[in-house]
Amino acid sequence: MMNRKRHIKKLLLLCALFFAAACFAQENKKPHISLRDSTDGAFDLSDYIIDANGFVPVPYIITEPALGGFGGALIPVFIKKRPPYIDSIKGEQKITPIAPDITGGAGMYTVNGSWFTGLFRSGTFVKSRIKYIAGGGLGSINMNYYRTIPDKGEKEFEFNINAYTATLQAIRRIGYSHWYAGLKYFFVSTDVKYKGGGDTPVFVKPIEYNSIVSQLGAIVELDNRDNVFTPDRGMKLHIDGIRSDNFFGSDYNYWRMNYYTYMYRPLTKKLIGGLRIDGQQTFGDVPFYLLPYIDMRGVAANRYQGKADILSELEFRWDFYRRWSIMLYSGAGKAFDEWSDFGSAKWVLSYGTGFRYLIARKFNLRMGIDLAKGPDTWAYYIVFGSNWLK
Structure with missing residues (x-):
């Protein structure tokens, strides 16, 4: 069993390295493309992304x-930019x-020895109207x-969690509306080790040290945002x-529910x-490492x-000069076991500021840095793009 897992890990690592090498090789074969925007002469990656199938290396x-x-x-x-599609339903056409x-x-590595490598893709089957x-x-x-x-x-408890994971999601557009519905599958296999001194924590059940989580569920979504990267208006529910x-x-x-909404509106x-x-809600026997937690800037995972x-969370973006913006934001949340405990649960607060630069105008893609203060x-x-990207 352990040999099989080691082989799987080596194979995935080789695939990731091959993927990165192929991408860099592809990029180096492309002819020179200007990194200046023709409208204002500023540094911009739009034409590079569109014409050279270029990539944005996001350091973190x-x-x-x-x-x-x-x-x-x-x-x-x-x-990869996709052109508009002329859709047709019952003889009616719409762009x-x-x-x-x-x-x-x-690829990730931290000073406490944590590491992770993975691949992801999001796209659209245009004729089927499936994202x-x-x-x-x-x-x-x-x-x-x-x-x-x-x-x-x-008290603080330190664990090492070795895991490999996979997720698949497909949602179909309902008619010409901004509503979607579909399915989601999630899989994770974990080996958990307690690294602290003393006795094994009582909140960890024996099965949680080596187990598999396999989940399937349904999704309903409304998305009328004007942009998937850095929206200026619209909402996602x-x-x-x-x-x-x-x-x-x-x-x-066990069951797990997740509900969220992002709303954007120009104020000036x-x-x-x-x-x-x-918000998230679980029902049943959930492994401790998958329990809901407060996920906000400035708050430890x-x-x-x-x-x-x-x-x-509430945030404001002020586009004060050409491509530059200043961010201000604040948030509050609670974690609890039962809704009857909501009133007595501790409020967790955070706030901060940051800046953005419009790095790809044709995609309305902004990048920047946020500085946040949590309770600790x-x-x-x-x-x-945006800090809200679920």
Whole structure:
């Protein structure tokens, strides 16, 4: 069993390296293309992405406290622009914009020895009006989890989680509307080791040290945003219900619901407001490393967990000079086990600022850096497009 897993890991690593090498080789064969925008002469990757099938190498500095506080990642992202499609339903024709195809890889390493490598793709089967997402990867993550122990208060527990994972999602557009519906599948196989001293934590069940999670569920989604990277207006509303079951090959039986909405609106010509509301709910026997947690800038991953969570973030983007923008944002959330505990659960607050640069005007793609303060620490993030990209 262990030899098979080692072979799988080696194969996936070789595939990732081959993928990256092929992409760089393809890019080097293309003729020179200007990196200046013809409209304002500023640095811009639009023509490079469109005409040379170029990629955007997204560097990422990892400051996640639960992963050791420092690390790095490189995410080469390839974007293919898709022309509008003349759709036809019952004899009625309509020009339909198509989101770009996005293909990428990821490689990560942090100072506490965590690493991850993976591949992903999102695209559209145009004639079928189906949007899809596919991805997978493997890694070894050293992660801290927190629990409140009677008479001792909050305690930190360190684990190593070796995992390989895969996800598939396909949603179909309903008529000419902005509504979609479809299915999602998620798989992860994990080997968990407790790295702290003393006795094994009581909140970890024996099965959780070596197990498989296999989930299948349904999705309903509304998406009328004007852009998939850095929207200026519109909203995305998402609701899904996922079942983990022995029938799908899982070692667990439980339900998981996720609901969220992102809303964008121009407040003035140069000021864009954004609102995020995000919540998760689980029912049944959930492994501790997959419990919902508060996911906000400035808050350590898995720092605040429960069987349910809900949070909200408000942000403003001020396009103050040419391609440059300033960000201001703040958020609040709670994690709890039962809704009856909501009132007594601790509010987790964060706030911060940052900047963006319009790096690809024809895609309305902005990149930048955010600096955020949570209840325990400061953190900074390199942002590709939007911080809200679920």
